[in-house]
Structure formats: structure tokens, C-alpha cells
Amino acid sequence: MQPIRVAVLGAGTVGAEVANQLLSRAADLESRVGAPLVLAGVAVRDLDATRRPALPKELLTTDAESLVLGAHIVVELIGGVERARELVLLALESGADVVTGNKALLATHGPELFAAADRVGAQLNYEAAVGGAIPIIRPLRDSLAGDDVRRILGIVNGTTNFVLDRMDEHDDTLEEALADATRHGYAEADPSGDVSGTDAAHKAAILAGLAFHTRVPLASVPVEGIERITRDQIRASRETGHVVKLLAICERLTGPDGKEAVSARVHPALLPRRHPLASVRGANNAVYVEAESAGSLMFYGAGAGGPETASAVLGDLVSAARRHVIGGPGLAAPPSSGLPVIDAGLVSSRYQISLTVRDEPGVLARLASIVAEHDVSIETAQQTRAAAGGTATLVIGTHRAPEAALAAVVTALGGAPEVEAVAGVLRIEGE
Amino acid sequence: MQPIRVAVLGAGTVGAEVANQLLSRAADLESRVGAPLVLAGVAVRDLDATRRPALPKELLTTDAESLVLGAHIVVELIGGVERARELVLLALESGADVVTGNKALLATHGPELFAAADRVGAQLNYEAAVGGAIPIIRPLRDSLAGDDVRRILGIVNGTTNFVLDRMDEHDDTLEEALADATRHGYAEADPSGDVSGTDAAHKAAILAGLAFHTRVPLASVPVEGIERITRDQIRASRETGHVVKLLAICERLTGPDGKEAVSARVHPALLPRRHPLASVRGANNAVYVEAESAGSLMFYGAGAGGPETASAVLGDLVSAARRHVIGGPGLAAPPSSGLPVIDAGLVSSRYQISLTVRDEPGVLARLASIVAEHDVSIETAQQTRAAAGGTATLVIGTHRAPEAALAAVVTALGGAPEVEAVAGVLRIEGE
Numbered sequence A, B: 001m002q003p004i005r006v007a008v009l010g011a012g013t014v015g016a017e018v019a020n021q022l023l024s025r026a027a028d029l030e031s032r033v034g035a036p037l038v039l040a041g042v043a044v045r046d047l048d049a050t051r052r053p054a055l056p057k058e059l060l061t062t063d064a065e066s067l068v069l070g071a072h073i074v075v076e077l078i079g080g081v082e083r084a085r086e087l088v089l090l091a092l093e094s095g096a097d098v099v100t101g102n103k104a105l106l107a108t109h110g111p112e113l114f115a116a117a118d119r120v121g122a123q124l125n126y127e128a129a130v131g132g133a134i135p136i137i138r139p140l141r142d143s144l145a146g147d148d149v150r151r152i153l154g155i156v157n158g159t160t161n162f163v164l165d166r167m168d169e170h171d172d173t174l175e176e177a178l179a180d181a182t183r184h185g186y187a188e189a190d191p192s193g194d195v196s197g198t199d200a201a202h203k204a205a206i207l208a209g210l211a212f213h214t215r216v217p218l219a220s221v222p223v224e225g226i227e228r229i230t231r232d233q234i235r236a237s238r239e240t241g242h243v244v245k246l247l248a249i250c251e252r253l254t255g256p257d258g259k260e261a262v263s264a265r266v267h268p269a270l271l272p273r274r275h276p277l278a279s280v281r282g283a284n285n286a287v288y289v290e291a292e293s294a295g296s297l298m299f300y301g302a303g304a305g306g307p308e309t310a311s312a313v314l315g316d317l318v319s320a321a322r323r324h325v326i327g328g329p330g331l332a333a334p335p336s337s338g339l340p341v342i343d344a345g346l347v348s349s350r351y352q353i354s355l356t357v358r359d360e361p362g363v364l365a366r367l368a369s370i371v372a373e374h375d376v377s378i379e380t381a382q383q384t385r386a387a388a389g390g391t392a393t394l395v396i397g398t399h400r401a402p403e404a405a406l407a408a409v410v411t412a413l414g415g416a417p418e419v420e421a422v423a424g425v426l427r428i429e430g431e
Helices: A013-024 A026-033 A064-069 A082-093 A103-120 A137-143 A158-170 A174-183 A198-212 A231-239 A306-326 A363-373 A403-415 B013-024 B026-033 B064-069 B082-093 B103-120 B137-143 B158-170 B174-183 B198-212 B231-239 B306-326 B363-373 B403-415
Strands: A004-009 A037-043 A073-076 A097-100 A149-155 A242-254 A260-272 A284-291 A295-302 A348-358 A378-385 A391-398 A419-428 B004-009 B037-043 B073-076 B097-100 B149-155 B242-254 B260-272 B284-291 B295-302 B348-358 B378-385 B391-398 B419-428
Touching: A004 A013, A004 A064, A004 A082, A004 A306, A013 A026, A013 A037, A013 A306, A026 A037, A026 A306, A037 A064, A064 A082, A073 A082, A073 A306, A082 A097, A082 A103, A097 A103, A097 A306, A103 A198, A137 A198, A137 B137, A137 B306, A149 A198, A158 A174, A158 A231, A158 A242, A158 A284, A198 A242, A198 A260, A231 A242, A231 A348, A231 A419, A306 B137, A348 A363, A348 A403, A363 A378, A363 A391, A363 A403, A391 A419, A403 A419, B004 B013, B004 B064, B004 B082, B004 B306, B013 B026, B013 B037, B013 B306, B026 B037, B026 B306, B037 B064, B064 B082, B073 B082, B073 B306, B082 B097, B082 B103, B097 B103, B097 B306, B103 B198, B137 B198, B149 B198, B158 B174, B158 B231, B158 B242, B158 B284, B198 B242, B198 B260, B231 B242, B231 B348, B231 B419, B348 B363, B348 B403, B363 B378, B363 B391, B363 B403, B391 B419, B403 B419
Parallel strands: A004 A037, A004 A073, A073 A097, A260 A419, B004 B037, B004 B073, B073 B097, B260 B419
Antiparallel strands: A149 A242, A149 A284, A242 A260, A284 A295, A295 B295, A348 A391, A348 A419, A378 A391, B149 B242, B149 B284, B242 B260, B284 B295, B348 B391, B348 B419, B378 B391
């Protein structure tokens, strides 16, 4: 068989790992593909090789365009959006197959890229974009292709799961846990994209688009990070038998017009400790899928890391190469279901609202009437007198109600004279 | 687009479910495939429709051959081996794609069928054969195609997991738990294929062949069922922080010649309670995969049931139909790695051996020397005096040693005058 020329774009942790495995495991990979995989080159921004000691200098190039145009399969691992989009489009338009782990690129330009791939019958594989080494893209795209996915709850960001797990296990503050994540290499120097939920939002948009066969623009995904999660909230969640997790939630639901719609969102949530996702510890990821016929499925594993992500990239690469060997076009993106994304305010949730209130008679009654005015009903209310200071803590658990109503309730409660502070608001999921 | 003609062979629980979904969800499935899926007919052994009230009579036929020859995609759900093999080969040789959930067929004739599919560029999809609705075939075949799977531990039989779980949770005897499984519909009238481990062995052979890209004949898979698991063993496992699970184990290991080889086997084993598989309750299935780069992954869900298995079949059907729409051959079976299956006696395990022994001085020393004579070393030994009768219970935990040596140890201990009975032998896994 003719050798298959592979271009690797980017020599970061994952890019270097993929390039090195292509070199060191060449015979093994050839036996799986049925043809040799040849590393045509690695595109880098600058040729300062000191940062990439393990890669042979003669394979490095700054001319990504030429590398792409001479390759059968292009592996995009440079990250970022604009430059990556240019190079992926160039690759697809020249007929090359593309493997990428770039979640930001897919979340913002996915439909454009899938259309470009379909036009020329090229493959666009992206198993590494969500859940690191955990196979989740292919199961959703192919294995569940004949089922109706109702809901996905995903722990898709390892850094934030590590942080929340430390806070739960070691009673750390957010700052302590984050420092610990950095020390263990689970958080980057600037972890803001993780902590703010942005990384999880990219993945939620990708998963929702795939599960519901529709376009879910990143701008339609409401995001709340873990910045405001306090040790007190974690302690309180323990007491009620819950655990706090940052969840990517994708749901198929009925819109106000009675028609089906979808929602994708990211926020911290209280999960019952017996929920399968509650036991996902450390920097691990897991995706919990509820489908009409298949019931509940869970996919679990390491969500990040160089070798783990490289495993997903190489799986995509071998799949693309096998298709290249036997001929025929890549599997096209499935036709769109056209399901609309529902307005975020219409999604129903249950809230747990923690308030610091004046410790005087009648407070609960007055606050309960504020909640009722917004057509939200209270399921539980628990008041605990503070040790001193004339204040008490009131934790209100609501029944399911639209987000917009719940947000209005929180605002109204915050403005009530009896309320000194809204100590925290958490949604409850998985019950 | 031209309609795609689908033949369903068999109208049992899964066959009827698939046929009904093809009828009731036609528009939905067409939108996913990009062409209509037309149910050409359902092949049954006899036309007595009383057992299949939900299927239109005019779709039923006893002429499976004609139905197969007129179909683009054949869904084989008749079970059994010989007749299924004939019809699947007929379908593939006529150029039709095949979807099957028949684990016995694949475990015994897999390589022949894959070769037949590759010859004509047809697809042979079998996600339903292992783990019901849990996507495990595609992740192993495609997502992990670039990684090296080291080991698979699978809970792949729902009936036996339900039984062992009941024994653990409710302190039931094996007979009580099995009766309960039948009552709940988790065990068939004749559950011998489940209880004996045969069903799990089929799945182990399929998983090992797929994970290690080699041929694993069913005859090379040693099988031990749960027939001899006692309530005492389950109680003892609780005390040591273990749980007993029936495991399908597939391993890549080093043979006595220093070369790589593979092993697939099925037996009950002690798992530490903190192992992810330990928390798989009831009739659920889960497959735990350890790969070189990807690390540990777990796939979890319902392992059986009509709608669940139909979900996997329909996923395979939609995937095959999409490929049919865009053209080009199906993805061929990966080239063989040629790894040999190791002799079962050479596989290393840790044993926990429970003995009823005479309660007299020096027993432990004499039995320990019997163990040592076989080059097996003892890790733990715990002796408990019986309430009466002059006997004691001695539980010996061994270090890792070859199966053959451990089997010889058990035989020798059973023959020692100090030993009244070998109460039980369990392997320890997952540590």
C-alpha cells in the first residue's frame, strides 16, 4: 500500500505525543491500518527546538500551509479558533481528512467544517474534543444513532472536578483547592477558561449538537462557573446528601409552543450522592446519557492529559486511515433535525437558595410570600439561628420552575429588607 | 433517495421491537439516514401470529432466504448458530450489510463472517452482541484503534450480576437469588447459559478478538460459572472489603517464551469494593478497559432488555444505512495482529482458598509447606475456630502465581489429612 502522509499541526503536549507515537509505533500502527502512516511534518509557530527536545528538527516547519497541502490526513492540535479554522478548511478543501481535538473550533465553526468535509467526502473526526480519551463522540454519533437521546449530564472539565472534589474531600476553600490543582498539574497557569465554565460550554455545545442532530450555537449556551462556590455550600451539600459538580447539561424538552426544542447549559449543581456521576473523583470526566430505548449509560475515564488525549487522536487517525485504505467517502454528518434551541429562561430547574436573614419572627412567612408571587413553590425551607449577631441562615429548596422565574425570585429575595445577603444559589440535578 | 430495504430475521423480543420501531419511527429514522428505511419483512419460523400481535401479518414470512436476497440490510436476530450463520453468509455474499446481536454466532464464526463482509465491502455491525445498549464494540474498534488495550474486566451478564448482587445485598442464597431473578424477569426459564458463564464466555471471546486484533477461539476461553458460589463466600467477601462479580477478563500478557500473547477467561472473582466495577448493581453491565495511553475507561448501562438491545441494533442499522446512502465500502475488519492465545494454565492469578481444617496445632505450618512446595507464596492466612466440632476455617490468600500451580495447590490441599473440605476458591482481581 501507498504510505499515508500525516501532517501534525502544533507541537504542544498532545501534538508532541502524537508525533512521537507516529514515529515510535510506526510498525504497530501500520499493522492496524494496512498501510504505513508517515509523519510528513509537524507545524510549529517558531523553530526554537529547545522546547521540543524529543522531536527531530528536520520534521519541524513553520510553513503549515505547504504541510497541509502535501498531506492525506491533517491532525490539528494548535488550539485557538481563527488560525485553526483556516488550516482545517484548507485541508478539507484539498480533500484531506482531518482529526482535531479543538473544542473551541468545533463549538464555534462546527457546522461550517462538517459541511466542508461532506462536500468533498472527507472525514472530520474529533473524539479528543470532549472527554479526552473517553469515547463519547462515536457512541453518540453512531451507536445511539437509532435512539432518541433525552438528556446528557456531563462532568467534562477535569480541573473543576478536581477542585470541587478537593473541597468536598479535604474541606478546602476554593483558593486552596485551585492551588492544589496547579501543584498537581491539573490546572494550567491561567485556569480561567476552566473555572469560568467556558471550556465545559464548548463541550456542551458539541455534545448537544451531536446528540440532537441540530445546530447549538455557543452563544445559546448559558454558562456559570465555579468561581462563587464556597466552602459553606460544599459543607451544606454534604449535610443534605448531595455533592456539588460542574455539569454540562444537554436536554431535549418541550418548548412553550408545545414543540420539541433543545437546551445546552453549564452550571454547578447539587447531585444526590447516589447518582453515578457523584462518584467521579479527581480530574476524571464522565458523561451520563439518558436515551429513550437504551436507558441510562455512563462513559467514564481520564478527561485530559497528553497521552490520554493522544489516544483519542490516534484512534481517530487510524479510523481515518483505514477508510483511506479501503476507499469511499467519509461518513457524512447526519442530516439536521432542525430542533431549535430553547430560550434559556424557559428551562425548568430546581433551586437551592441560601440566605442570611434577620432573626426575627415572621421572616419565613414574608419571604415565602415573595417566592409565591413569582409562581414558584417551596419544597423545603430550613432555618438555622446563627451563634451570634441576630441573623439566621435560611435555605430554601424550590420545586421545578422556569429559570426566569427563579432568577426573579433570587433578585426579589436579595432586595427584601429581611435578607442581609444571598449566600448562594445552586441548581439541583439528577433526582 | 431510493428507499433502503431492511429484512429482520426473527420476531422474538428484540426482533419485534426493532420491527415495530422501523414502522412507528419511520419519519424520524429517515431524517437521520437521509433515505427511507423500509421494513421489507420479518422472517419467522411459523406464522402463528398470536405470539406477535403487534406485527402486521402481511410482513411475516417463513421464507428467510427470499427476504434476505431482496434486502439492502439484513438484521439477524434469530439466535442460535448454524441457521444464523447460513443466513448471514447468504446476506453478505449477496452484498447486503448485516446487523446482528448474536454473540454465539460471532464467538464461533466471527472471523469467517468478517472475511465474507470484507470480500464484498459489506458492513457487519454487532454493537448489540456485547453489553446490550452500552456502546462498547465501536469504542474498542474505532476510538481505541490507535491505543494498546492492556486489559478488559467486564460484567457482561446481567442475570448473574443480579444474582450476585442480591446475595450481597439481601444475604440470599444462590437459589433464592436466582428465583428472584426469574420473578423479576432478569433470568430466563432456563438460565443455565447465564449461570454457567457460557454467555459471558461468548462475549469475552468477542471483546478479546476486537481489543487485541486477533482470533480468540471460544474453545480457548476457560469458563467457570457462579453455580458454586455460596452465601458463606459472599459473607466472607464482605468482611474483607470485597465483592464477588462474574468477570469476563481479556488480557495482553507476556508468554513463557517472552513474547506477547493474550488471554480471555470467565470466572467469579473478588473485587475490592472501591473498584469502579464493584458498584455495578442489579442486572446492569459494565466494561472496564485499561489502555496504554488512555488509562482506565468504563462503559456502563443496561446489559439486556428488548428496548435496550433494540437501541444498539437500530444504531448499527442507521450507521449501515448512512454508509449505504453516501456509498463506498464498509469499514473492513482491521488486519490481524496475530497474537497467540496463551495456555490457560500460564495465566497468573491471586487465589483466595477457604478450607475447613482440623483444629489442632501445626495445621497451618503443614498446609503452608504444601503451598510452598508448588512455588506459590502465601500473602495472608486467617484461621477462625468453629463454634463446635473440632474444626476451624482457614482462609489462605496467595500471591500472584500461574493458574496451573494454583490448581495443583488446591488439589494438594484437598488431599491433605488436615483438610476436611475445600469450602471455596475465588480469584482476586482489580487490585
